[in-house]
Each structure stands twice: as C-alpha cells, then as structure tokens.
Amino acid sequence: MSDTYVLVHGAWHTGAELEPAADFIRKAGHTVHCPTLKGNRPGDDRGAIGLADAVQSLCDFVTDNDLHAIRLAGHSWGGMVISGAAEVLAERIARLIYVNAFVPDPGESLTDLVPPIYVGLFDSLAQANGDAVMLPFPIWREAFINDADLALATSAYAKLNLQPYKTFTDKSTISKPMAAFEIGKSYVNATSDTALPHSLPWHPRLSEKLGLFRYVQCEGSHEVWFTNPEAIAQALVIAGRD
Amino acid sequence: MSDTYVLVHGAWHTGAELEPAADFIRKAGHTVHCPTLKGNRPGDDRGAIGLADAVQSLCDFVTDNDLHAIRLAGHSWGGMVISGAAEVLAERIARLIYVNAFVPDPGESLTDLVPPIYVGLFDSLAQANGDAVMLPFPIWREAFINDADLALATSAYAKLNLQPYKTFTDKSTISKPMAAFEIGKSYVNATSDTALPHSLPWHPRLSEKLGLFRYVQCEGSHEVWFTNPEAIAQALVIAGRD
C-alpha cells in the first residue's frame, strides 16, 4: 500500500530539515512532500505574515499538486497549521498526524498553549526584532535537541530561520474542536521531548483534544528529525497507515 | 527455577489469544495455563453471568488442577477477576501480576474506574443487545491495538466475543484494599496503551492501589499480546519471578 504524506515543518524550520526522515518514509514505499510554508521562505515579510497566510500556503500546495487521501502531518507549531487546513481540505485528507504538535481549540493561539515564561521571552524578542523571533541557542541546545552532541546541535541551529511572531499570536479560526472533525487522527510523541516542559506536556494534554486518536511514541527529542530521522519515520508510518 | 503461571484474559477475549505469549514464557522454562473464564465461553448466557461467576470459574480452574505457588496474572478486566480470586486462593498464589489491569477497592466495579464516556457507550450497547457488549471496531483499532497494521487489527478483532455487561457493573466483593493483601504483587505497563486515556491512566493511578509492588514496563499497546507477544512474555517473567 503506497500512501501520500505531506509533512509540515515547525516554527523556525523549512521543509528541507524534514527530508532525511521523508527519505526513510519513501524507502517504505510512500510518496512524501515537505513544503515550506509562507512565512519561512527566503524574502518573506516576517513582520506581517500570520497564521492564516501559513495555512493558506499549505492549502495551495495541496490543491496545486491535486493531492488526495493524504496523511497530513504537522510538527510542533505545524499542528496549528494542519488544524486550520483540515477544515478547508477535509475531503483530501485521510488522516491528520500531530507530531509533538499543538492542537488548538477554536480561538486559541500557540501562545495560549505554552508556558508564560516562553510567551514573555518571545514577546520581548519580537519587540526587539521587527515582530520576528529566533529561538535562543541555549534553549535550543538543552530543551529542543537534548539528544544531539554539540556539533549537531550547532549545525542544525544554523539551518533555522526567523519566525513571524504573528503566526504564534494569531488565533486559530477553526470552527469546531478538533475532536469534532471526522477524520482519522494520530499523535506521535517523542518521549524525551522537553520543548514543552513535562509538567505541561504535549501528551496527553494536547493529544486528547483530538477525541479518538491513535497514539504512537518513539524515543527522541523535539528535534528527532535531526538526531534520529529513521525513528521518527517509522513512527510516522505506524501513525499514518489505515 | 520453573514457575507456574496462570494468565487471565481481559474482556472480549479468551485464553486462546494469550497462547502466543504463553509459548514464549514456556520457552523460558515455565508452566503456563490460559483458562477461558465463565462468561466468555461458547454458549454462555451473556445476559446473566456476572463478575462473581467469572471469579468462581477461575478459582475452580486453579483448585481442579491443584495448582500451587502460582504467578496469577490478569489483563485489563482480568484484574477485577484475579483480585476477587486472591482472597479465596491466597495460599496458592505466589504473586499477583496486573497487566494494564483494573485494581478495585472493595465495592468498586470496572465501570467505576473508566472514563464516563465509556460507561455511557457501554450502557447503550448493553441495552440494545441483551446486556452483552462488543467493543466498537474504531475504538479497538485506534485506542486498543494502535501498534498493529490494519490486517492484524482486523483479524484480531474477529477473535473477540461478546462480554456479559454484568461483569463490568458488578462490584468487587473483596473484603479489604489490595494493598492489604500480603502477597507479592507486580504491575506490568505497556507504555503505548491508551485503552484508558493517559490523563486517567493505568499506572500509577491503579497500580499504586497495590501498596508495595514491582513495576515492569514494556513497549506496546493494550493488545501487545497480538502485536508483540515476546515483549509481553519477557515482561511477565520479570514481573513474576521471586
């Protein structure tokens, strides 16, 4: 059975960083797309682009390529984007896959779902830098890519790009809770992921907002895409199959 | 050291589904029995049989076969049954092993220990079907056997049998909390088991009702008996040894 995957990157990333994992999924016989969303492309106006622009760019990618029966996976902030796209693209989606990803309720923003200490940090970074934010390296190294050595942590950090802060503060325009969407849903949890503190965790706090869903876990950090792309690819295939 | 195991199946199952795991335990040098309890046998009156009948059938099995120093393991609903049997069979039991299993307090039923949404579902299914219930396939596939592919999920589902609902709603008649039973106790936790939501989890919510107990975990879903019988067998041997 050959399935079609669309992998949606998280904040500060582009689709390119997901390609090593995508290659492992392709080796299992599937088709995989890793688009880079509006807001994370070279030359994008990072002070103006918001969540709706990112969602629209994903919808455009799917319809422009006329994709059907897709396994639509979103990592981290990408969960905000695939949730928004689910309403528009419902008939083209076989399954939504959240990968340590945010699951909004109607009217919730990413900043509603993270610890206040992160919101304060991002607010001040955005103010100082034209409404675009970069994750500070110490947080990246300790809390996001804790399973890498310093060389990998450093080279991976060099690939990140500035995130438009409006994509974090804009509220989701979904019309109903994700549990009410009649689409297959999976949640993939990398169990050493401390990008959100385990006292305010990805799973089950956010995953259970999906209603009935399939849980798949793998070992790794938030950035397992860099540290163990084969492990996250295997988890995605288990999460994405019928 | 050769030990004697009795593996007690969960709701909707028979002993036959535990045989692949039992075979791995036998290869490690032990004797293993997988009885099918009253209520899950062909021809049983599923509208009338209750928890006490299931407990009695387990006690009969153990005494009829004159088993001693047994490692008595119960899976899921089977935890209700081995708890009831512990009082009657205490001198024949070396250790109780709960495998993602319910641990009742005196007077608690299984329906007291699951999310209200499940109780509502089971109530309506029982009303419509002569007080016997079947687990709906979508819940089975996503929340019980999340680590299987669709073919295995389907073939395993075909082996299930109707569960007498009285075995879920009858209250445990144990005379004291399980923590007060002076028997060795272990709790085996398959860490991807979402048959109970992780916000209302098997462990530590139910396991810690045992008082002092030995914790053993393995990777797998609630139905790891089908998806990885060797892993659950290894966990059972670690849980069951002195």
Added chain:
Amino acid sequence: MSDTYVLVHGAWHTGAELEPAADFIRKAGHTVHCPTLKGNRPGDDRGAIGLADAVQSLCDFVTDNDLHAIRLAGHSWGGMVISGAAEVLAERIARLIYVNAFVPDPGESLTDLVPPIYVGLFDSLAQANGDAVMLPFPIWREAFINDADLALATSAYAKLNLQPYKTFTDKSTISKPMAAFEIGKSYVNATSDTALPHSLPWHPRLSEKLGLFRYVQCEGSHEVWFTNPEAIAQALVIAGRD
C-alpha cells in the same frame, strides 16, 4: 573530547557500586572518579554525621585532586550533596547531572521530598538503631531494583551500608534555588525507577526545579547501576557532554 566526571553515590551506597558504570564511561574516553562520601565510609560515626559533612567531604575530594571542568553527577540522595557542593565549587563545575536525584530548594531536606510513609518508616528505624537507617529488603527488592532477578537483588543488597539519618533530615544550606545557579544542568531519568512513586515522581517534579536543563532518559530501575551499567553510562555521557 575527554571530560572529567565525578559520580556521587546515593544513600546506603559507596563509590564502589558505581565503578561498573564508570568503566563504561572510561571506555568512551573520559576520566571518572567515584569517591565515597563521609558518612558511608568504614568506621564513620553514623549517629553524628550530617549532610554538611558529606558535602564537605565531596568538596575536599575535588579540591584535593585539583579537578576542573567536572561533570558532577549525583544519584538519588547524592543530589542533595552535589547541590550543596555547587555553591562552593562553582568555578570547578562544567555541569551538574542529577540521576534520579533529589533537588532541594534552600532549607529543604530529603525528608521534605519523599512520601510521608517513607519518613515515618525511616524515623522509626533511626530511633531503633542509633540514628542510622538501613532500607528494608522488601522495599529494595520491589521498588528499588525491580529489574533484577532475586540473586542480583540479594547480592547487591549485601553491599549496602547504614546511612546516617541526619544526612536525610538536615536541611540544605544552598543560598538560592538551583534554577538560579548559572551552571549547565542535566537530569537523567531511569524510566522504571519507582523508588519514588510515579504519583510523586523524580521527573518532572524535581527536575524542573533546575530551571533550564537537559533531559536524558534510559530504561532501568533506581539501581540501574547494578542491572544495566552500560545503559546508565551512555545516558551519563549524553547528559554530561557540552
């Protein structure tokens, strides 16, 4: 890159029990010291020695050997000791590593951080035995070394020594919360460790007192030093590197 590790044992242990893991770290190219603290040495007056004595003996070891840029790891109660030493030795420490270890706030003792049932038990044991306590074997076997067979559980227990109870009840004299120390910090969590019940867990309850920290997990019990020294050594290297 060759790093210098100092591994600080937990209560009832000496440095000798950490040597098998230390050997695996040495094989990875590092220097490792496993001192035995004041209070756990032959002939020590176990009725009189307190937490400050243990901290002082660690500081003496580090300065006597003129160690620098150390990865200072503390197991269990050893977390109380490395926290106290962090203030004195700050310029000699590259990173603090807590291994299923206690993290005190200023003025907190170990007995402030464990379940009341343990405090009551230790109180009565200390009263009966000149203010020194031994962990009862049933708790050791079921809750501390749950992943061992009985032979290893027994032989490892025979290596334990009486713990001065004042080292549990003395309050930490650190001047500020550990989160305020500007030193690298890691927390290693053996995921089957039930020495603290998972309803009152090591992680994230105690780990998040560190502020920004690196999380590393491995499979094993509280006594993974005996049951899988290679696994804990690998986790320590991931936790300790820059």
